[in-house]
Every structure is written in structure tokens, then in C-alpha cells.
Amino acid sequence: MKDSLLSRRAFIAQAAAFAASAQHEHHAPARGSKPRPTGSIVTRRDIATMKPDDPQLLMYKEAVREMKRRSARNHLDPLGWTAQGTLHSTFCATQSYDLQIHYGWLFLPWHRAYLWFLEKKMQAVIREPKLALPYWDWTKTPRIPANYFGADNPLNDITRIQGPEDEIPPDFIDVSSVLRTRRWAWFGGYPKRRSSDPQIEGICEQGVHNNTHNWIGGNMAGFPSAGFDPLFGGHHGNIDRLWEAWRAASPDHKNADDPAWLNYSFDFFDERGRAVRIAIKDLLDTERMGYRFDTLDFRITAPSDPPLRTEAGIAAGLAQTVKLNNAPAQIANAGRVLLQFERVQVPFHPLCARVFLSAAGEEFEYKPWGRNFVGTFTLLPVGDHNNGQLDQSVYMQMEITAEQVELVRRNSPLVVTLVPVALKGRAIPTTPLKFGGITLKLEE
Ligand code: C2O
Numbered sequence: 001m002k003d004s005l006l007s008r009r010a011f012i013a014q015a016a017a018f019a020a021s022a023q024h025e026h027h028a029p030a031r032g033s034k035p036r037p038t039g040s041i042v043t044r045r046d047i048a049t050m051k052p053d054d055p056q057l058l059m060y061k062e063a064v065r066e067m068k069r070r071s072a073r074n075h076l077d078p079l080g081w082t083a084q085g086t087l088h089s090t091f092c093a094t095q096s097y098d099l100q101i102h103y104g105w106l107f108l109p110w111h112r113a114y115l116w117f118l119e120k121k122m123q124a125v126i127r128e129p130k131l132a133l134p135y136w137d138w139t140k141t142p143r144i145p146a147n148y149f150g151a152d153n154p155l156n157d158i159t160r161i162q163g164p165e166d167e168i169p170p171d172f173i174d175v176s177s178v179l180r181t182r183r184w185a186w187f188g189g190y191p192k193r194r195s196s197d198p199q200i201e202g203i204c205e206q207g208v209h210n211n212t213h214n215w216i217g218g219n220m221a222g223f224p225s226a227g228f229d230p231l232f233g234g235h236h237g238n239i240d241r242l243w244e245a246w247r248a249a250s251p252d253h254k255n256a257d258d259p260a261w262l263n264y265s266f267d268f269f270d271e272r273g274r275a276v277r278i279a280i281k282d283l284l285d286t287e288r289m290g291y292r293f294d295t296l297d298f299r300i301t302a303p304s305d306p307p308l309r310t311e312a313g314i315a316a317g318l319a320q321t322v323k324l325n326n327a328p329a330q331i332a333n334a335g336r337v338l339l340q341f342e343r344v345q346v347p348f349h350p351l352c353a354r355v356f357l358s359a360a361g362e363e364f365e366y367k368p369w370g371r372n373f374v375g376t377f378t379l380l381p382v383g384d385h386n387n388g389q390l391d392q393s394v395y396m397q398m399e400i401t402a403e404q405v406e407l408v409r410r411n412s413p414l415v416v417t418l419v420p421v422a423l424k425g426r427a428i429p430t431t432p433l434k435f436g437g438i439t440l441k442l443e444e
Contacts, residue, residue: 041287042119042132044241045294047148047234048141050134057147059131063122064230065154070125078273079121081228087268088114088227092382100382102223103199103394105189105261107209108243109280111236113266116289118233120271132291135237138212139175139299142168148231157229161217161425169421170301171354171368171376172211175242177399178204179249179298184256186338186397186443187246193260198343200395204246209239210378214350217425221350223382244286245296255284311354311366312422320353320418320432323360325439336443337400337408339374339416343393343436351429352378353418357404359411366419374398376421379433393435399443408440 050057064081071080091101091110101110119133136145146164148155162168181187181203190200212235219225226232247253256262262281270276286292313319339357355374358364364372375398400408408414416438422428 040129040290042130042291043294044132044135044237044291046137046140047134048136048145050147052147056132056134059126059128060122060134061154063126063128063131066125067121068154078269079125079271083269084118084121085225085227085232088232089224091266092223092226100199101266102205102382103189103201104192105185105202105256106192106264106266106280107202107205108188108239109264109283110266112240112243112283112286113268113278114227115233115236115240116283116291117268117270119291124271133233133237135241135293136231136234137238137241137298138168138173138208138235139301142170142173142301144216144231145234148234155230157219157231159218159225160220160229160231161423162215166424168212168215169368169376171373172215172352173208173301174375175208175298176300177375178208178242179246180399181246181443182250182252182336183443184254187253188243188256190395191256191258191260198395199393200397203397203399204239204242206377206396207375208242209235210380211352211376213380214352214378215423217423221380223380240286241293241296242298244293245298248296311419313353313420313428314366316428316430318420318428318430320420322416322418322438324414324416325437337405338397338441338443339400340439340441341396341398341435342439344379344396345393345434346381347379347429347431347433348381349429349431350378350380351433352376352421352423353433354421355398356417356419357400357407358415358417359407360413360415364417371403372417374400374404374416397441400440 045056047057047060067079067081067084070077071082074080075082077083091099101107115133119131122133123129123131136148143166144160144162144164147153148157149164150156178187185191185200185202187202187204189202189205191197192199213226214221216229216231216235219229220231220235247255263279265277265279267275267277283289339355354366354368354376356364356366356372357374358372367373368376377396377398379394379396418433420428
């Protein structure tokens with residue numbers, strides 16, 4: 001056990017060195033990996049709908065088993081499970097702002113590339129080009145599908161806290177607010193061109209993506225370890241599908257067209273174990289890459305009247321109330337209005353909170369989709385190999401409802417209340433979130 005931990009650490013160091021060197025010569029020509037149309041397109045399907053003898057499920061299990069076997073023989077095998085998961089640790093758990101591909105507009109394309117290489121590696125290790133990476137649609141099946149559990153199942157991960165019977169709360173997976181966003185930035189993340197740019201997550205990342213990671217618990221609840229749980233592929237497969245669904249939802253929903261984004265490139269290992277570089281502009285057409293989804297349908301989870309219950313976070317006196325920074329007059333003729341949390345310090349422990357907006361001095365209604373409810377977010381910590389944190393703070397944004405815009409027009413002062421959510425098997429975070437302030441702004 002100790003031995004394998006040491007090797008993993010050595011591998012991470014090696015991968016990080018590889019990443020750092022790649023980053024320095026970011027504009028130097030390198031072997032590119034351009035998706036070439038092969039004529040064969042695989043269809044990714046929902047794992048929750050697969051019977052135990054579904055050929056796609058069997059292929060998927062066999063491929064994960066084989067990748068794990070490869071890593072057991074050699075930790076450094078680039079087609080092994082460890083090497084693949086470590087790639088995620090390298091770029092997702094880094095404290096270095098320049099390498100981080102979370103908290104901004106690199107989030108969706110990087111993870112698409114990661115899954116694409118995973119799918120190609122799985123096809124390669126079992127020599128089965130028809131294999132398609134299954135996704136898990138948590139809106140239709142708000143439980144971790146049974147196909148991910150079982151003692152001899154390569155898809156199992158014993159560190160998960162939630163079991164096959166546990167249900168994810170509906171506000172954690174609210175895709176309606178995600179599909180409604182009009183601009184790429186608000187959907188997929190704001191530009192991050194230089195180190196000095198603020199890190200602003202898109203709603204897709206900060207809400208459904210982070211909430212689900214953290215809810216699952218164990219490896220999935222931390223960026224350094226998330227890539228090692230096979231559920232990562234299912235969860236991100238659904239996020240990737242959400243990206244396609246967002247684009248399909250309206251002709252106005254367009255990917256970023258900034259050359260700084262289109263030409264940005266990522267470093268990976270391909271299915272032959274070679275270091276390759278791929279640009280975002282080559283990651284925007286999934287059929288060209290060789291896959292599609294069986295459906296772009298999501299279940300909109302906004303129950304009209306979810307049951308009221310006392311939240312442990314309130315009972316424990318851990319709700320955090322903050323006064324809004326700017327005057328309501330500023331949004332007089334507003335269309336869509338966002339609450340912006342400025343310069344949020346990424347916490348050491350995952351923090352999931354429900355956010356409410358109300359007039360100061362008035363009781364707010366603790367009820368998802370109630371009159372004061374704004375949304376649910378999760379902040380995930382980044383790696384702390386040196387017990388450090390991300391070298392910059394992040395910004396978070398949440399849209400308020402039309403009814404709340406009226407509340408803003410009528411009242412002053414207003415307060416925002418953050419209620420930390422108690423999750424199975426975990427203590428409610430007691431340290432208040434640190435941030436610069438909360439400001440109302442118009443959707444750009
Ligand atoms: Cu890079 Cu879902 O995490």
C-alpha cells in the first residue's frame with residue numbers, strides 16, 4: 001500500500017513536470033492530435049438504462065478492468081487507469097493559476113478532451129472501436145446507478161459516501177438555470193487570458209458540476225482524487241452532454257469565438273501513449289471527434305412544492321448573512337440580474353451552500369424554489385500538497401428571479417444568506433466563507 005502511494009506521488013511529480021514544461025513552450029509547435037473523421041461514430045448512452053448484459057456496459061467494464069490491470073503492472077503505463085486519473089490531478093488540482101483548467105472558460109473543453117482520450121484508450125486496450133463511454137444522467141436518475149456498485153465491479157469505488165439508495169437533492173442538479181443562460185461566459189466560464197484576469201466560473205461548473213462531485217463524496221469530492229473513480233467519466237459525460245444540449249437549446253447559444261480560446265491547447269497522452277497537444281477549436285464538433293449522444297434530453301428538476309424541513313446548518317447557527325454592496329437603483333431597468341460574489345477564498349474543505357435573498361430584518365423562507373431562493377453552489381478545494389491554496393481568489397455568480405428583481409427594486413437594504421448544507425457522512429463546514437462582498441450586476 002505504502003509502496004503504491006509512493007509510486008503514485010512520483011508519477012504525479014513526473015506528470016507535473018511534463019505539464020510545466022509543456023506550458024512554458026505553449027506556442028512552440030508540437031505534435032498535434034487533430035480528430036480525423038474516421039467514418040465511425042460511437043453513441044454514448046445513459047448507464048442507468050443499461051441492463052447488466054448490455055454489450056456497451058460489458059465492454060466498458062472490461063476496458064476499465066484492463067486499464068486498472070495495466071496500472072497494477074506499471075504505474076507509469078500511459079494507457080493505465082492511474083496515468084489517466086493523474087492527468088486530472090495535474091491540471092485540476094493545481095494551485096498554480098496558469099495550469100488550472102477549472103474556474104473559467106477552459107473547464108468544458110479540457111474535460112471533453114480528457115474524456116475523449118479516455119474513450120480512445122479504453123477502445124485501444126480491449127481493441128474494440130465500438131466502445132462508447134457511458135454517461136450518467138443524474139436528472140433522470142438522481143441516484144448513483146447500480147451499475148457502478150458491487151464488490152467485483154471495476155466501476156465500483158469504495159470511497160464514495162453515497163450508496164445506491166441515496167438521492168441527490170433536486171436543487172443540486174437544477175439544469176434549468178444552466179440551459180437558460182444566453183452567453184457563453186455565463187454558461188461555460190469567463191475569459192482567462194492572463195494571470196491577472198479574475199477567475200469566474202460558468203454556472204455549469206459552479207452549480208450542477210461541483211454540487212454532484214461533492215455530494216458523491218470520497219474520491220469524487222476532491223479534485224486530486226476525482227479522476228480515479230470511474231464515476232468521473234459518467235458525471236463528466238453528462239456535463240459534456242449538457243454543453244451540447246445548451247448549444248442545441250437556442251440558435252443564440254454559441255460557443256466562445258475568441259481566438260485566445262479557440263487556439264488554446266491542452267497536453268495529453270493519446271491511446272498510443274504519446275504526448276500530444278490538442279487545440280480547443282478541434283474539440284467543438286463531437287461527431288468529427290467520433291462520438292455523439294443518444295439524446296440531449298434532460299429532466300428539468302424544479303418541483304413546484306418541495307417539502308420544507310429544518311436545515312441543520314440553520315439550527316447549528318451556521319447561516320452566514322451578508323449585506324448587498326450596491327444600491328438597488330442601479331438595476332432599475334434590468335433584464336437578468338446576477339448576484340456576484342467577489343474574490344471568494346477557495347476553502348480548505350468542500351463547501352456546499354444554499355443562497356437566499358431577502359429584505360434585511362425579515363425572515364427568509366428556507367425552501368428551494370421558494371420566494372427567497374437563489375440557488376445552490378459548491379466550492380471544491382484545490383490540491384494542498386504544500387498545504388496551500390489556489391494562488392488567486394475566484395468569483396461566483398448566481399442569477400436572481402424576476403420576483404427577486406422586484407424585491408430589489410422595492411427594498412433596501414437587502415441581505416444574502418448562505419446556509420451550509422449538511423451532507424451524509426460529513427460535518428457541516430463551520431468556517432464562514434471568506435469573500436470581498438456581494439454585488440448585483442446585469443448579465444453581460
Ligand atoms: Cu476537473 Cu469534475 O473536475
